[in-house]
Structures are given as C-alpha cells and as structure tokens.
Amino acid sequence: MTEPGTGSDLQNIKAKAIREGDEYVVNGSKIFITNGAQADVVVTVVKTNPEEAAAGISLVIVPTDTPGFSRGKVLDKVGMKGQDTSESVLRGRPDPGHQPARQRGGPGLHPGSWSRLPQERLIVAVSNVAAMEFCYDETMRYVHERHAFNRPIWGFQNTKFKMAEVATEARVARSFVDECITLHLEGQARHPDGRDGQARGAPSARRRSRTSACRLHGGYGYMNEYPIARAWADLRVSQIYAGTSEIMKEIISRSLPAPRLTLARRT
Helix, strand or coil, rough: CCECCCCCCCCCCCEEEEEEEEEEEEEEEEEEEEECCCCEEEEEEEECCCCCCHHHHEEEEEECCCCCCEEEECCCCCCCCCCCCCEEEECCCCCCCCCCECCCCCCCCHHHHHCHHHHHHHHHHHHHHHHHHHHHHHHHHHHCCCEECCCHHCCCCHHHHHHHHHHHHHHHHHHHHHHHHHCCCCCCCCCCCCHHHHHHHHHHHHHHHHHHHHCHHHHHHHHHHHHHHHHHHHHHHCCCCCHHHHHHHHHHCCCCCCCCCCCCCCC
C-alpha cells in the first residue's frame, strides 16, 4: 500500500494499472514493504480509475520475477531487525529493451478487502498486548535480581508502584483486545462503535509500560543485549503501521455518540 509520498491517505496513491486487453500495465513504486526483499508475489494497491478516490483503487497480483518489477534497497530500521522492509518498483513503461510489467487482474477493490484493515489493526493490538506482558515479565524478573543499596530494587516503593501500573494497564488492554477478538470471531470485523480503531489506536498505555520497564532496568535498559531495550525499539513502530495513532483517533471519533442532553438556552 505505502508509497514514498503517501502513507495513511490511500486515496491519493500514485501507482496505476492501465488495462490493455486482458492485462494491466502497472506503473508505480512502493516503500516500507514488509518481507519485500524475500517475497515471490506481491499484492499491490493501485489506481485503475485515477478519476475516482477510494472507488478507483484495485488490487493487482504481481510475481516478483515479472519483467519490469525490481526491488529497491533493504531499509535500515531502528527496530524489527528480524524482518526485512524494502522498496519495490514497477515499471510498465521501462527503457527500450525491457518488457513492461503486465499482470492479470480485475477492476475494482473487492468490498471484503477493506474489512481486512480492521483485522490488521487487531493483529497489531494483539502483538502490542503480548509485548506489554513480555515487558512486565522481564522487568519483574530484573527488579527481583538487581540490588541497590543492599536490597533488591523490588524493595523500593517506587518500583512496586510502577510495576503495579504496568500490570494494571496490561490487564486492561488484554481484556479489551479479547473482547475485540470475540467480536471478530462473530463476524464483526469492524465493530460499529469503532473498537477496531480503539484496540489499535491508544498507544499511551503501551508507551508508559515500555518506558517504565526500560527505566527500571537503569542503564541496561538502553543496551541492545537486553531484551527490554530491543522491545522498546521494536514497539516504536506500532504507533505508525496499520494506520498512525492519529488516523486511529480520527476513526474512533467518527463513531463517538452524539450528546444525549440538550442544554437549555439562557434567555
């Protein structure tokens, strides 16, 4: 989906697929593509009708060995080192001597495809809750093992307060995400009250949990050899992918109920 000049605003993507007979000639470039350096097939979001907004968007399946398709560089990320993220380029009108990237596809984006966006947000929410619980476990182990002033760090009241906050936020987050999972399994991939956005789009608790966990590790919380430091770096991107936190707040705001009370005008 993502392009060098377009992220959350999918309606303004520049990649195009022009139909020629039974095939589509694809032109465009993509960025921040997970596993893009390894994938054998990419499902590419393109404009098949540039005159329209969301209604003019389609999906085109492109094998990566198609002439005209090329991979860009693997991007150097702050975290998530276990998976590559790269650029992709599709040239339907390349230089002479090269063949255009032509792929079969159907016009229009199937309505069910949009329902996968809330599902993606739910997947991110699940991974974030798991990360919160991981940070809690790692930090609880550390504060019991690490000593300062001749006693475990756990013996200080501030440590207990911070860990109580992390435990509470993780428990609340898990309960809410579990409810969202139940709704998804019942076929409500996008709940009418905007819970898909809420599950993904409230990063403050996750951010507080990560920060508290890192700080309780002291200087070791900034060292990559410690899992808590790597988790802190990896989870930063959760405020960006699957729609930025600001976009999620916009989605949530659309489902907020109108005021129930009407204030009497002062005469």
